[in-house]
Amino acid sequence: MKKFLYILLPTLLLCLPAALGYWAGTHAMAAQVDKTIQWVEKGETLAGVLSVTKLTDEQRNNYKNAYSNPAVDAGVISWAVPNQPTPFVGTAPSPGQHQNAYINSWQMRNRQELQNPKPAGVYRIFLTGGSTAYGSGAPSQEQTIGGILEGLLNRATGKKDGVRYEVFTFANPAWSSTHERIAIENYLSELQPDLIISLSGNNDVFWADAGRNVLWFNAFADEYYQTLANAALKIGGRKALSDLPQVRPAPQQVPASTVAYRLEKNVRIGAHALQNVGVNWVFFLQPTLSVTKKGLTRREGDFLSASKDYYLDCYKAMSSSLSSLALKNFRFVDLSGMFDHLSSAEDMFLDQFHFGDKGNAAIANAIHAELSKQLGSGTQRP
Known part of the structure; x- marks a missing residue:
């Protein structure tokens, strides 16, 4: 026994530094991963974003001007909703309650669950888009664009035709038109929609401004999960992902012409998928700070992008491309200038891309006005 211990002890002593080194390396990696997770979690609320983003005093202290109620609590306002890996679109909102956002089991920003098959007497609308459509900055679930629109439809149009309107929001911060097209083609078209509406366009320009090809790129959440995967691989002594x-x-x-081409490609493919199931699609080009002719407040002006001219060129190209499309089940509506008549006396934009409840209500009313032109019988579609 003593002989065995004499042999074992040197071996243990030789292995101990390696074991301690492995433990220390693993501990350091775990700490780094935890730091990454905490940084991402900061972005889940408006308050967190305000705390970590480099802003002027005007931007940071006067964000409440974009809300009708100045007592709004930024600490409970959902901004970048937690995501989880999701088939074919990379990631999408994770079901559950996240601050003031409720994500149902279908990964849609709705309190109610989607019923499949669809109940009789229901007119089902799906809203797609990025963070603006999702409702980043909305002071409540009901004050997202989709929530306001559903209320408008049921109070006005629904009472006339005896139809109950549902608006399910399947949108995600940083999504491009490619994510939306795949969601429409593979997912939403299978859920008995009566109409698809998109509030989109800005993110295609955002990613193109950063040199990304929206047909083949990783969004923020994709890169986050790749970072976590590489950390796990390193702990396990494996090579990082290529x-x-x-x-x-x-x-x-x-180039702006390429941005427009890629958006049009997604629209053509998505419209074809919807035509196969007899569903129409209305695409609303969303307003954004860089293209508005609104008189800007000092705070709004501080958010104006250095790429303003690029956004103008891209929006012009996208609007020209989509407005000239002759597809039976597709209609294009340009909302990019909907705030042009406003003066610098009132804040409307929360930042370059997002809105408080005042902006959300204005956009929802503009969408409702367009849809109401052809809705009303309960069976008509725009």
């Missing part, structure tokens, strides 16, 4: 050259951003902005 860097894909096709996904790397280009060193320059994507």
Whole structure:
């Protein structure tokens, strides 16, 4: 026994530094992963975003001007909703309550669950888009664009035709038109929609401004999960995932004509998928700070992008491309100038892309006005 211990002890002593080194490395990696997770979690609320983003005093202290109620609590306002891996779109909102956001089991920002098959007497609308459509900055679930729109439809149109309108919001911060097209083609078209509406366009320009190809790129949540996967691989002594050259951003902005071409490609594919199930699609080009002719308040002006001219060029190209499409089940509505008549006396934009409840209500009313032109019989579709 003593002989065995004499042999074992040196072996243990030799292995101890390696074991301690492995433990220390694992502990350091775990700490780094935890730091990454905490940083991402900061972005889940408006208050968190305000605390970690480099802003002027005007931007940070006067955000409440974009809300009708100045007592709004930024600490409970959902901003970047937690995501989880989701088939074919990379990631989408994780079901559950996240601050003032409720995500149902279908990953839609709705308190109610979607019933499948669809109940009789229901007119089902799906709203797709990025963070604006999702409702980043909305002071409550009911004051998202989808929530306001559903109320407008049921109070006005629904009372006339005896139909109950549902608006389910399947949108996610940072999604491009490619994410929306895949969601429409593979998912929403199978859930008995009567109408698809999109509030979109801005994120295609946002990613193109960063040199990304919206047909083949990783969004923020994709990169986050890749970071976590690489950390796990490193702890396990494995190689990190390969860097894909096709996904790397280009060193320059994507030409405006290419931005418009890629958006049109997604629209054509999505419209074809919906035509196969007899569903129409209305695409609303969303308002954004860089293209508005609104008189800007000092706070809004501080958010104005250095890429303003690029956004103007891209929006012009996208609007021209989509307005000239002759597809039976597709209609394009340009809302980019809907705030042009407003003066600098009132804040409307929360930042470059988002809105408080005042902006959400204005957009929902504009969408409702367009839909009401052809809704009313309970069976008509725009």
